[in-house]
Amino acid sequence: MSDAQAAPARTNLLLVDDHQMVIEGIKTLLKSDGTVRVVAQANSGADALRCLHDHPSINVALVDLNMPQMSGVELTRHICASYPAVRVLALSMFHDHTSVMEVLEAGGAGYLLKNTTRAELSAAIANVAAGRTHFSQEVGQTLLQHLDVPAQRPSAAPVAELTAREKEILRLVAAEKSNQDIATALFISERTVETHRKNILTKTSCKSVVGLIQYAIKHKLLA
Incomplete structure (x- = not known):
């Protein structure tokens, strides 16, 4: 999804996965990408939060969802609350609707599957760093297939x-x-498209495309 915000010259990345082999594999994939610099790595949610405190230059966190003690969703929620300038890109083997929605509701900017290619990994990081969202194709299909799911927490505010x-x-x-x-x-x-997008954001009181998608799904605006 496009956004007027431009990507930084280089993305400072935090890798979070409880399996060191996965981290090393991701680093190898990104080795030839001159636009990404792996600033820190962590094997747990607690370690990740310490890394963010120690490395304020980090602007994107690639977070594994399936971690013990503090899950990736919990970590995403903590990052978005304490480090709002950091964009979170979730990484998982699964793309069920519940998992995807949990990431969106926690404030995640994207959702990537672990079978991703080198090209998509780089593109996903660049997209979220630029203020856009990125969902693997299978994840996007999951979202579209469940657009008619009723909201679990109906809003008292009138639907736009x-x-x-x-x-x-x-x-x-x-x-x-x-x-x-x-x-x-x-x-x-x-x-004209940009004008319509701004009007939609204003009418729905959403601040971002991620928030807009959440709003649309909850209120069945796309059904």
């Missing part, structure tokens, strides 16, 4: 009234289409 065009754009945003892709699909200008 979106126009037919805004709903159309919202569905394309949820499908991770860029402004250019949406403009081409709907035969409108990118400026």
